Amino acid sequence: MKKPFITLDNITVRLQDKLLLQNSFWQIESDQHWAILGPNGSGKSTLVRALWGGVPLRSGRVLYGFGDGHPHGQTIPQREKIGYVSFETHQRLMEHEETLEELRAYAGKTDEVTTARDVILSGLSKGGEVTAEEEKRAQEIAQLLSIENLLDRGVTQLSTGEIRKTLIARALMKSPKLLILDEPFDGLDERSRSSLAESIDHLMASSVRVVLVTHRVDEIVSHITHVLFVKNGRLFMQGPKEEMLTSEKVSKLFGSNLTLEKVNGRYRVSYGDEKRPKMDLTFFYRDVLHDAPEILVEMKDTTVRYGEFVALDRLNWVMRKGENWAILGPNGSGKSTLLRLILGDNVQGYANQITLFGRRKGTGETLWEIKKRIGVVSSELQIQYRKKMSAYDVIASGFYDSIGLYQYPTEEQKAVVDGWIELLDIGSIAKEPYHHLSYGQKRMILLARAMVKPPLLLVLDEPCHGLDMLNRRRILNIVEMIGETQTNILYVTNHRDEILNCITHIMKLQRGKVVSQGRKEDVLR
Amino acid sequence: MAIINFGGVDEQVITREEFPLSRAQEVLRNHTVAVLGYGVQGPGQSLNMRDNGIRVIVGQRPHTASYEKALKDGWVPGETLFGLEEAAQRGTVIQYLLSDAGQKAFWPKLKPHLTEGKTLFFSHGFSITYRELTGVIPPPNIDVVMVAPKGSGLSVRRNFLEGSGINSSFAIFQDYTGKAEEMTLALGIAIGSGYLFRTTFDMEVYSDLTGERGVLMGAIAGIMEAQYNELRKHGHSPSEAFNETVEEFTQSLIKLAAEKGMDWLYANCSTTAQRGALDWKGRFRDAVAPLFEELYQRVADGTEARIVLERNSQPDYREKLNAELAEMANTEMWRAGAKVRELRPENWKKEA
Numbered sequence: 001m002k003k004p005f006i007t008l009d010n011i012t013v014r015l016q017d018k019l020l021l022q023n024s025f026w027q028i029e030s031d032q033h034w035a036i037l038g039p040n041g042s043g044k045s046t047l048v049r050a051l052w053g054g055v056p057l058r059s060g061r062v063l064y065g066f067g068d069g070h071p072h073g074q075t076i077p078q079r080e081k082i083g084y085v086s087f088e089t090h091q092r093l094m095e096h097e098e099t100l101e102e103l104r105a106y107a108g109k110t111d112e113v114t115t116a117r118d119v120i121l122s123g124l125s126k127g128g129e130v131t132a133e134e135e136k137r138a139q140e141i142a143q144l145l146s147i148e149n150l151l152d153r154g155v156t157q158l159s160t161g162e163i164r165k166t167l168i169a170r171a172l173m174k175s176p177k178l179l180i181l182d183e184p185f186d187g188l189d190e191r192s193r194s195s196l197a198e199s200i201d202h203l204m205a206s207s208v209r210v211v212l213v214t215h216r217v218d219e220i221v222s223h224i225t226h227v228l229f230v231k232n233g234r235l236f237m238q239g240p241k242e243e244m245l246t247s248e249k250v251s252k253l254f255g256s257n258l259t260l261e262k263v264n265g266r267y268r269v270s271y272g273d274e275k276r277p278k279m280d281l282t283f284f285y286r287d288v289l290h291d292a293p294e295i296l297v298e299m300k301d302t303t304v305r306y307g308e309f310v311a312l313d314r315l316n317w318v319m320r321k322g323e324n325w326a327i328l329g330p331n332g333s334g335k336s337t338l339l340r341l342i343l344g345d346n347v348q349g350y351a352n353q354i355t356l357f358g359r360r361k362g363t364g365e366t367l368w369e370i371k372k373r374i375g376v377v378s379s380e381l382q383i384q385y386r387k388k389m390s391a392y393d394v395i396a397s398g399f400y401d402s403i404g405l406y407q408y409p410t411e412e413q414k415a416v417v418d419g420w421i422e423l424l425d426i427g428s429i430a431k432e433p434y435h436h437l438s439y440g441q442k443r444m445i446l447l448a449r450a451m452v453k454p455p456l457l458l459v460l461d462e463p464c465h466g467l468d469m470l471n472r473r474r475i476l477n478i479v480e481m482i483g484e485t486q487t488n489i490l491y492v493t494n495h496r497d498e499i500l501n502c503i504t505h506i507m508k509l510q511r512g513k514v515v516s517q518g519r520k521e522d523v524l525r
Numbered sequence: 526m527a528i529i530n531f532g533g534v535d536e537q538v539i540t541r542e543e544f545p546l547s548r549a550q551e552v553l554r555n556h557t558v559a560v561l562g563y564g565v566q567g568p569g570q571s572l573n574m575r576d577n578g579i580r581v582i583v584g585q586r587p588h589t590a591s592y593e594k595a596l597k598d599g600w601v602p603g604e605t606l607f608g609l610e611e612a613a614q615r616g617t618v619i620q621y622l623l624s625d626a627g628q629k630a631f632w633p634k635l636k637p638h639l640t641e642g643k644t645l646f647f648s649h650g651f652s653i654t655y656r657e658l659t660g661v662i663p664p665p666n667i668d669v670v671m672v673a674p675k676g677s678g679l680s681v682r683r684n685f686l687e688g689s690g691i692n693s694s695f696a697i698f699q700d701y702t703g704k705a706e707e708m709t710l711a712l713g714i715a716i717g718s719g720y721l722f723r724t725t726f727d728m729e730v731y732s733d734l735t736g737e738r739g740v741l742m743g744a745i746a747g748i749m750e751a752q753y754n755e756l757r758k759h760g761h762s763p764s765e766a767f768n769e770t771v772e773e774f775t776q777s778l779i780k781l782a783a784e785k786g787m788d789w790l791y792a793n794c795s796t797t798a799q800r801g802a803l804d805w806k807g808r809f810r811d812a813v814a815p816l817f818e819e820l821y822q823r824v825a826d827g828t829e830a831r832i833v834l835e836r837n838s839q840p841d842y843r844e845k846l847n848a849e850l851a852e853m854a855n856t857e858m859w860r861a862g863a864k865v866r867e868l869r870p871e872n873w874k875k876e877a
Binding site for chain 2: 352
């Protein structure tokens with residue numbers, strides 16, 4: 001007999017002073033697993049937060065058919081039995097870590113670190129000592145997600161994908177009845193994605209119900225039974241998976257002509273035959289970049305260590321003017337470290353032979369001279385950028401490489417900001433407070449911020465994270481165009497379909513070492 | 526140099542617009558800055574200077590946690606990372622950032638390296654102001670200067686990376702070269718200051734020691750205890766006593782005061798709170814004024830500094846200190862506080 005597992009009974013959610021998801025009804029039966037799809041900013045994350053009582057309800061109620069106490073229809077959020085992983089939990093973890101760092105700095109205990117193991121064990125709701133059995137469970141979960149080797153490392157040293165896996169492990173640690181995964185595959189490499197998909201499928205077969213928020217239809221794992229569409233802050237359509245995942249319905253959801261097909265049991269989307277919109281970037285490249293050096297980045301025997309762990313092992317690499325590189329490699333292969341060295345965020349750059357824009361690092365150049373040449377979009381930056389300010393000002397802060405805006409942009413600079421807002425079609429969100437935007441919306445703002453200079457080197461670390469299908473395509477199109485300008489691209493990705501035409505060179509990393517590098521066609525052969 | 530009016534009194538303030546980084550680089554062009562001590566202020570200041578294109582080396586005792594941290598931060602042994610003495614010998618500017626006690630202890634070894642024309646830099650005036658007690662008496666043929674960031678070492682670094690800066694005070698104790706001020710400002714900008722306020726070594730120390738003994742730590746904890754005890758005496762629960770004494774202050778009122786000032790707080794609170802606060806403010810001021818008078822006197826005449834140095838050097842000091850700290854931590858008030866913090870709104874509902 002079917003019985004309701006969880007019910008959103010005519011709820012309306014309040015977010016700041018706005019009402020969202022007005023009068024929504026959604027019921028998950030005890031034998032169902034749901035996927036949620038919808039454009040950026042449509043209210044998907046808010047909806048799943050309502051499932052565990054993470055947003056205030058203006059009206060209606062959430063009924064839980066599981067957990068302790070009353071067997072049916074209780075309204076107390078069963079947080080002990082709900083696992084939740086999202087960009088928000090990731091961000092909160094890093095925020096908390098920053099506070100701890102402050103406390104440690106104040107107390108002179110800078111050698112203390114929070115390890116991945118600490119994070120995973122913090123999933124246990126009870127306080128006090130961790131039992132040997134719980135230790136063992138943590139170990140097993142880590143094994144399941146292939147992160148045993150991370151357990152003793154500090155979380156601040158981990159890459160985005162590694163932290164994401166650690167958070168999933170934490171959620172599993174409490175043996176949840178309901179597992180809410182908001183974009184769980186973001187930041188994960190191909191192997192981790194498929195092993196996570198397997199694990200999720202496996203969990204579904206046991207007693208865990210899963211709600212999966214995703215932007216990629218190919219990530220809808222096979223055991224998902226139902227799909228919910230969210231659009232413009234409302235539940236748009238819902239039903240069994242096969243009925244929902246049709247070209248017609250998905251096109252309706254995104255207001256665009258999309259073709260959905262199932263290939264080898266996986267869904268795939270293609271974008272009809274709309275032609276690539278014509279855009280002109282010459283406005284942004286009027287009189288700049290003429291002094292670009294021949295060699296943008298050169299690393300010789302570059303090595304980065306965290307204690308025993310070697311993040312980069314004697315890396316040799318040259319990136320020349322006119323080249324666009326893609327850096328590929330599994331989580332923990334050294335991609336993040338490589339970028340941090342270029343961006344100056346990893347100070348071990350000073351202990352290595354690194355030449356940036358024609359100047360050897362540590363010979364009297366300033367960090368700002370280097371940053372002036374670079375635009376960057378990454379999850380790491382997005383986590384650091386936590387200011388309460390207008391999205392417009394966030395874009396303008398790209399001129400100064402600051403987090404926050406501490407100078408007044410000129411009229412000319414404002415015109416450039418306006419230009420990018422128009423080009424990226426983000427006029428409506430640029431007026432909003434940045435901290436009110438959704439993850440994907442912030443991503444779009446940060447891309448504009450990266451481009452305003454315009455940069456000689458554009459560092460894109462998984463730029464499509466959190467973007468819906470249309471925004472993803474828009475960004476990729478624009479990156480293709482940027483790739484033809486004087487801006488050189490350094491693109492880090494775990495998605496093969498993002499190796500764009502403009503990419504000329506590829507480096508493959510594994511365990512901190514270069515596996516292969518060179519011209520794209522040679523490396524991919 | 527900007528003159529800024531503070532409540533009717535003009536003060537000199539130097540901004541990074543007036544003294545840009547390029548000028549700091551010019552001033553420091555032929556210098557090597559040796560940062561001695563990689564503890565609290567050392568990392569932030571040295572990392573910022575390095576990222577500002579200044580030639581910096583670090584001096585730190587090997588086989589210490591701080592030395593390991595320096596390695597992790599990309600300082601290279603034999604190139605940019607040395608023992609304390611070797612760094613002191615190589616540096617033309619010596620940033621003396623050891624702890625107060627550490628400065629006193631290392632001074633005899635540092636002194637031979639303070640050759641003519643070098644700059645000795647502090648971020649706290651303690652050693653110099655109480656030089657009769659510490660023995661830190663610099664030779665006459667060097668410059669002795671100070672830049673004291675008004676924030677933790679961590680915020681010095683974080684603000685720098687965000688592109689803002691930190692406010693600092695600066696002072697010159699001894700100007701042998703005739704260029705001490707320019708050098709001080711250059712160092713102030715190089716370590717990441719945004720605004721630089723003029724002070725003296727004595728003034729910096731006196732205000733610092735008075736502040737931490739007074740309103741910032743000593744007085745505030747004492748007043749809190751007194752009020753908490755009184756409330757408890759009359760049957761208020763620990764949570765209620767703590768909420769009305771500490772929690773409401775730290776969680777809401779002090780943040781409003783930080784944003785708009787205590788005067789604004791008074792002008793905008795309920796009339797009940799307003800009348801009472803206005804009536805009682807003067808009585809509290811008058812009650813503690815004699816204590817502050819005594820406190821300042823003892824700071825200025827060196828009594829407080831002497832106590833610190835004497836007590837710190839007693840062999841059983843650590844033990845006694847731990848007992849004192851434990852006594853405070855075990856009071857009902859601070860234990861109740863730990864519970865109240867757990868129940869704060871931001872500590873619930875945030876995660877499933």
